[in-house]
Amino acid sequence: MALASGSARLALARPGRLGLGSCGAPRRGAYEWGVRSTRKPEPPPPDRVYEIPGLEPITYAGKMHFMPGLARPVFPPWDPGWTPPKFRRLPPLHEHPLYKDQACYVFHQRCRLLEGVKQALWLTKTKLIEGLPEKVLSLADDPRNHIENQDECVLNVIFHARLWHSTEDIPKRETYCPVIVDSLIQLCKSQILKHPSLARRICAQNNMLSTTWNRGSTLIQVHGSSGAQLNAKDPLPPIASREEVEATKNHVLETFYPISPTVGLQECNVYDVNDDTGFREGYPYPYPHTLYLLESANLRPHRFQPDQLRAKMILFAFGNALAQARLLYGNDTKVLEQPVVVQSVGTDGRVFQFLVLQLNTTDLASDEGVKNLVWLDSDQLLYAHFWCLPVVRRKAVVEPVGPTGFQPETFRKFLALYLHGAV
Amino acid sequence: MAAARCWRLVLRVPGLSLHTAAGAAVTAPEVTGPDVAAAPVARYPPLVASLTADSKAARQRRVERWQATVHAAKSVDEKLRILTKMQFMKYIVYPQTFALNADRWYQSFTKTVFLSGLPPPPPAKPDTEPAPALDVAALRAAACDCLLQEHFFLRRKKRVPLYLEREAIASPFLDQLVASLTGLLSARNPALAAAALDCKRPVHFYWLRGEEIIPRGHRKGRVDALRYQINDKPHNQIRISKQLPEFVPLDYSVPVEVPVMNCKPDKLPLFKRQYENTIFIGTKTADPHCYGHTQFHLLPDKLKRERLLKQNCANQIEVVFRANAIASLFAWTGAQAMYQGFWSEADVTRPFVSQGVITDGKYFSFFCYQLNTLALTAQADQNNPRKNICWGTQTTIYAMKWMDKRSNKNPRVRSKSSENEMPDVEYCHVRNKVNSSKKNTGNQFCPSPALQSLHERTSLGHDVDERYTYGLESANDGILLKNLPLQA
Numbered sequence: 001m002a003l004a005s006g007s008a009r010l011a012l013a014r015p016g017r018l019g020l021g022s023c024g025a026p027r028r029g030a031y032e033w034g035v036r037s038t039r040k041p042e043p044p045p046p047d048r049v050y051e052i053p054g055l056e057p058i059t060y061a062g063k064m065h066f067m068p069g070l071a072r073p074v075f076p077p078w079d080p081g082w083t084p085p086k087f088r089r090l091p092p093l094h095e096h097p098l099y100k101d102q103a104c105y106v107f108h109q110r111c112r113l114l115e116g117v118k119q120a121l122w123l124t125k126t127k128l129i130e131g132l133p134e135k136v137l138s139l140a141d142d143p144r145n146h147i148e149n150q151d152e153c154v155l156n157v158i159f160h161a162r163l164w165h166s167t168e169d170i171p172k173r174e175t176y177c178p179v180i181v182d183s184l185i186q187l188c189k190s191q192i193l194k195h196p197s198l199a200r201r202i203c204a205q206n207n208m209l210s211t212t213w214n215r216g217s218t219l220i221q222v223h224g225s226s227g228a229q230l231n232a233k234d235p236l237p238p239i240a241s242r243e244e245v246e247a248t249k250n251h252v253l254e255t256f257y258p259i260s261p262t263v264g265l266q267e268c269n270v271y272d273v274n275d276d277t278g279f280r281e282g283y284p285y286p287y288p289h290t291l292y293l294l295e296s297a298n299l300r301p302h303r304f305q306p307d308q309l310r311a312k313m314i315l316f317a318f319g320n321a322l323a324q325a326r327l328l329y330g331n332d333t334k335v336l337e338q339p340v341v342v343q344s345v346g347t348d349g350r351v352f353q354f355l356v357l358q359l360n361t362t363d364l365a366s367d368e369g370v371k372n373l374v375w376l377d378s379d380q381l382l383y384a385h386f387w388c389l390p391v392v393r394r395k396a397v398v399e400p401v402g403p404t405g406f407q408p409e410t411f412r413k414f415l416a417l418y419l420h421g422a423v
Numbered sequence: 424m425a426a427a428r429c430w431r432l433v434l435r436v437p438g439l440s441l442h443t444a445a446g447a448a449v450t451a452p453e454v455t456g457p458d459v460a461a462a463p464v465a466r467y468p469p470l471v472a473s474l475t476a477d478s479k480a481a482r483q484r485r486v487e488r489w490q491a492t493v494h495a496a497k498s499v500d501e502k503l504r505i506l507t508k509m510q511f512m513k514y515i516v517y518p519q520t521f522a523l524n525a526d527r528w529y530q531s532f533t534k535t536v537f538l539s540g541l542p543p544p545p546p547a548k549p550d551t552e553p554a555p556a557l558d559v560a561a562l563r564a565a566a567c568d569c570l571l572q573e574h575f576f577l578r579r580k581k582r583v584p585l586y587l588e589r590e591a592i593a594s595p596f597l598d599q600l601v602a603s604l605t606g607l608l609s610a611r612n613p614a615l616a617a618a619a620l621d622c623k624r625p626v627h628f629y630w631l632r633g634e635e636i637i638p639r640g641h642r643k644g645r646v647d648a649l650r651y652q653i654n655d656k657p658h659n660q661i662r663i664s665k666q667l668p669e670f671v672p673l674d675y676s677v678p679v680e681v682p683v684m685n686c687k688p689d690k691l692p693l694f695k696r697q698y699e700n701t702i703f704i705g706t707k708t709a710d711p712h713c714y715g716h717t718q719f720h721l722l723p724d725k726l727k728r729e730r731l732l733k734q735n736c737a738n739q740i741e742v743v744f745r746a747n748a749i750a751s752l753f754a755w756t757g758a759q760a761m762y763q764g765f766w767s768e769a770d771v772t773r774p775f776v777s778q779g780v781i782t783d784g785k786y787f788s789f790f791c792y793q794l795n796t797l798a799l800t801a802q803a804d805q806n807n808p809r810k811n812i813c814w815g816t817q818t819t820i821y822a823m824k825w826m827d828k829r830s831n832k833n834p835r836v837r838s839k840s841s842e843n844e845m846p847d848v849e850y851c852h853v854r855n856k857v858n859s860s861k862k863n864t865g866n867q868f869c870p871s872p873a874l875q876s877l878h879e880r881t882s883l884g885h886d887v888d889e890r891y892t893y894g895l896e897s898a899n900d901g902i903l904l905k906n907l908p909l910q911a
Contacts, residue, residue, distance in 0.1 A: 164707040165624055190616040192606050199607055202568060205595060208580050283576045284568050
């Protein structure tokens with residue numbers, strides 16, 4: 001009796017249940033019942049011989065074929081010994097080896113923080129400074145660093161990305177966003193003739209970053225890949241002097257009560273506390289230089305808002321800097337002698353956000369003490385709009401094909417961020 | 424008056440009515456004798472075949488009228504539009520194909536001659552200063568870093584399964600390799616610094632070659648041109664704004680013949696479809712970077728060596744590389760030529776040159792292509808002695824097997840010169856199994872003639888041990904360095 005399975009077992013246990021219920025329909029739920037077309041035929045009921053207690057029925061199992069007169073054998077349910085990956089169920093979370101009682105709030109690449117930059121600053125104990133640092137801006141304005149025919153080249157890049165690179169009339173953002181960033185980086189790389197130390201860099205993608213830190217009593221983790229990342233053999237020099245770093249002690253982090261600082265983060269009980277830069281030890285390019293975050297979804301609701309993108313840039317740059325600092329200086333929380341600097345550029349193909357983050361301290365549990373610094377240049381348009389087809393009104397071309405509102409300043413900042421550390 | 428009378432008699436040809444002759448006679452101006460003898464003005468419309476009749480002459484006239492519209496087109500876009508707007512059934516040619524002996528078929532489709540080895544180096548000009556020495560060690564280090572980063576150092580989310588290895592590891596490795604080598608070599612070749620780098624951008628080409636008799640249908644028995652279309656997606660390509668100089672002169676007669684296939688292309692197998700005819704080099708015509716430099720192709724898993732060996736097609740390994748190179752580079756150079764306004768009736772006046780590197784992640788082979796003629800249609804090819812030329816090398820292995828991927832030791836990519844520690848990745852130059860029976864181990868090796876000639880060409884004077892270790896780099900650099908506009 002215990003050998004019967006599935007519906008036969010239910011039929012035996014509740015002999016009346018297979019029959020029609022009160023309203024004429026079977027009493028099992030849809031999940032249990034299944035779609036009729038996919039249900040396997042039910043096995044035939046066992047012979048009446050099995051109901052006689054104390055008797056061992058003689059079956060045709062040994063003969064390996066049907067024999068009239070002998071009972072039908074009932075076999076134990078077969079256990080294949082393994083489950084195909086398609087049907088494997090994950091063990092319950094409590095049994096996972098990495099399960100911990102304390103919840104961790106994880107920031108991954110699709111997390112949208114409700115309070116945006118303010119929340120990111122609180123989570124990373126950072127002070128915001130609007131605009132890029134003078135050191136970087138001086139690189140932008142220095143005419144020696146300019147590429148010849150820079151504006152013409154950048155306009156060609158915009159044309160190529162927005163119009164020329166595809167056979168379609170109007171290419172989509174999913175294609176033109178990575179093309180424009182790659183072309184701008186290629187344009188910046190052409191400066192390798194003037195600055196040979198630009199060769200000491202490499203681009204990497206899909207590296208999994210993971211860092212964890214305590215903020216008060218909450219455990220926060222940054223986990224995931226941030227897209228393309230430029231790594232360098234030499235670290236970036238610190239930007240703010242020691243006095244400026246000491247001056248941040250007086251800064252008070254902005255809170256946003258009643259919103260909890262962990263809103264928007266994913267609460268997770270299964271996590272790994274160990275840091276991971278995304279690269280094994282011995283990697284010849286150990287220092288992260290710039291992160292390039294692209295928002296290239298075609299539909300606007302799928303893309304991050306500029307504020308959310310800036311928050312993501314801050315958190316990923318901070319995660320990289322913290323992992324690097326712990327690798328260099330150990331896991332104990334302290335104020336860093338040599339601050340770690342990481343840059344980030346975020347874009348959706350038209351609007352650029354530039355960020356330079358300087359990690360001054362790994363003591364993030366308390367709200368007092370030295371804070372980290374971030375210089376943020378937001379909403380830099382490379383061009384206002386791009387007409388892929390000419391606008392014709394009353395047989396006169398009102399707007400020719402091309403970008404409107406081109407701002408060369410944005411590319412100068414992009415180039416400056418690229419050249420920072422190598423000039 | 425006698426002249427006039429003769430003139431009237433001459434006009435009465437059969438087929439022409441009196442009315443028209445008289446009309447023409449009336450309209451033609453009365454001129455004196457000497458003037459008529461000096462400049463014969465046409466007094467009647469030229470005698471041409473009908474436009475609408477169901478005759479060969481009429482068809483010829485219609486074709487010529489169409490060709491005249493192409494010649495008269497003002498812009499390249501308009502010309503391409505007229506050439507490609509009519510859609511008919513055409514053969515789709517796939518550069519990366521499993522078909523047996525596809526390279527000979529593709530040579531016949533594209534009128535290409537295949538020469539093994541790389542083209543002869545350009546003669547060194549005596550007045551220009553010699554180029555700075557090639558920093559092979561730096562190039563080798565950069566290439567090793569790219570390889571190690573993708574295969575070892577980068578920690579990915581999940582361990583990549585075998586069937587995804589090519590797209591998850593070999594593809595970013597090739598991207599990185601191209602980017603870093605281009606950056607490092609731009610010091611020697613300023614054109615590379617200003618070049619445009621495309622990643623997985625399509626390349627399309629449409630052309631006509633040969634004729635067939637239509638076997639069935641409402642047009643059965645009539646002569647129809649064979650149309651071909653290539654829709655290629657090279658993994659990377661470098662485009663420059665100035666054309667690469669030619670390898671050999673435009674009318675250079677190659678002693679090798681273009682293979683002639685006696686069957687219809689359907690036997691390859693090649694299938695027909697009707698869809699948009701596109702001609703595209705990777706950008707539209709307005710881009711200033713309209714000349715090609717090098718293409719990089721990554722072969723799919725379907726065509727990998729192990730699979731071909733399991734199917735007993737060991738001699739098809741090279742064929743796969745060659746077919747890919749011929750088809751892709753012909754399509755690219757042909758499209759570049761069409762972007763400059765040339766087409767089958769207006770043949771190229773200067774050769775179009777491009778290079779290609781085909782790889783499957785481990786084995787590399789290098790190709791150079793020179794397009795000398797676009798006149799491949801039956802009408803234009805009647806008296807055309809020019810042939811397109813493709814030079815190519817044998818496949819060369821880049822790096823041998825990994826010893827232990829998961830070891831915590833840092834793998835060091837070393838040359839074979841020091842053999843104290845167990846190497847994790849060894850460079851080894853192994854010739855194609857088909858061509859050499861003995862396996863090359865240790866310090867014994869025989870570099871292929873292509874690499875040897877390359878070595879001599881780069882003339883670095885390294886000793887024998889190191890020759891193979893930079894096999895790829897020098898070959899790759901050799902190609903990337905090629906045609907540096909030293910004079911510019």
